[in-house]
Amino acid sequence: MSGHSSSRECGRFSGHTDQQPEIQARKRYDLVRCTVVGHVHYGLLIETEDGERGFVDSSYITDGIGEPWPAVGQQLRCVVLGYARRGNRIRVAATPSYVDALAAAEDGAAAAKAWRRPAQDA
Numbered sequence: 059m060s061g062h063s064s065s066r067e068c069g070r071f072s073g074h075t076d077q078q079p080e081i082q083a084r085k086r087y088d089l090v091r092c093t094v095v096g097h098v099h100y101g102l103l104i105e106t107e108d109g110e111r112g113f114v115d116s117s118y119i120t121d122g123i124g125e126p127w128p129a130v131g132q133q134l135r136c137v138v139l140g141y142a143r144r145g146n147r148i149r150v151a152a153t154p155s156y157v158d159a160l161a162a163a164e165d166g167a168a169a170a171k172a173w174r175r176p177a178q179d180a
Contacts, residue, residue, distance in 0.1 A: 084110075084148065087166030088138045089157070092150060094128050102127060104136070104150060112141075112148030121155050121176050128152070135161070137170075 084090060092112075096103035102114040114136065119127055128134055135157050136150035151157065155176050163169030 084138045092134050092136045094132050110148050114152045118151035
């Protein structure tokens with residue numbers, strides 16, 4: 059992948075104020091940069107580059123079983139999965155192989171459908 063950001067990586071918000079930005083909903087399979095702000099029993103709490111709060115479910119954090127979770131403060135490239143029904147929090151995937159596959163694809167939906175988690179060594 060080249061060093062420039064794709065249009066799917068750009069944050070989407072309108073206007074600028076000293077208060078919280080007016081955030082527009084991201085689309086499924088958009089790429090977004092997130093910072094880990096906490097660990098909870100079900101996964102990671104994150105904040106997007108433009109201040110949107112959300113989470114990564116535990117099954118979408120790493121490629122391998124038992125791999126350590128990213129530390130609080132670590133920045134991640136993520137893929138938008140949608141929004142939680144309650145609280146309107148953004149849901150993202152941070153699984154490295156999934157993020158890489160979608161970042162390299164022209165059609166995120168097709169890449170998501172074709173993606174398979176890497177096989178685990180026995």
